Amino acid sequence: MGRKCSICNHPSRDDIDQALLSDQTYQALAQQYNVSLSSLGRHKKHLLLQRNQAIQAQNQAAADEQVRRLIDMEAAAQQISLAALESENYELALKGLRETVRIITATAKIRAELNPTWDTLTDIIREALMPFPQARMAVVTAIKKACDYVPNYF
Numbered sequence: 001m002g003r004k005c006s007i008c009n010h011p012s013r014d015d016i017d018q019a020l021l022s023d024q025t026y027q028a029l030a031q032q033y034n035v036s037l038s039s040l041g042r043h044k045k046h047l048l049l050q051r052n053q054a055i056q057a058q059n060q061a062a063a064d065e066q067v068r069r070l071i072d073m074e075a076a077a078q079q080i081s082l083a084a085l086e087s088e089n090y091e092l093a094l095k096g097l098r099e100t101v102r103i104i105t106a107t108a109k110i111r112a113e114l115n116p117t118w119d120t121l122t123d124i125i126r127e128a129l130m131p132f133p134q135a136r137m138a139v140v141t142a143i144k145k146a147c148d149y150v151p152n153y154f
């Protein structure tokens, strides 16, 4: 982000980022750090994007680990099931199969949750529209027309 962004490269960037996430007005920040209002607005988008990417990467790593463990468990459940089948212990074989199905279902659920696109986008849009309540209302109305679900924090 921003080779050209004066705030991405600002020596007080961390402080500015903190302030941008608090309730301080752009006006106050612009004065305090001697930067323009437009650069603050521009940089806020960089900040939110980077924050979302960091959160997404963390979630992704945690989910990857969960999926890895579930795949191991799935293999174990299958082995138990096959061994039980070979020794004609059908009750245990069926339990193993049920467990395998349960694990496959859990894995699929995690994989489906790995798509954070909607959350990430709504966060970015909501933050970007904060200074423009009318535009925000227009977006919410348009989304409500298009789909049944609008997150209530919007």
Ligand SMILES: [Zn+2]
Pocket (backbone or CB within 6 Å): 001, 002, 005, 006, 007, 008, 009, 042, 043, 044, 046, 047
């Ligand atoms: Zn920036």
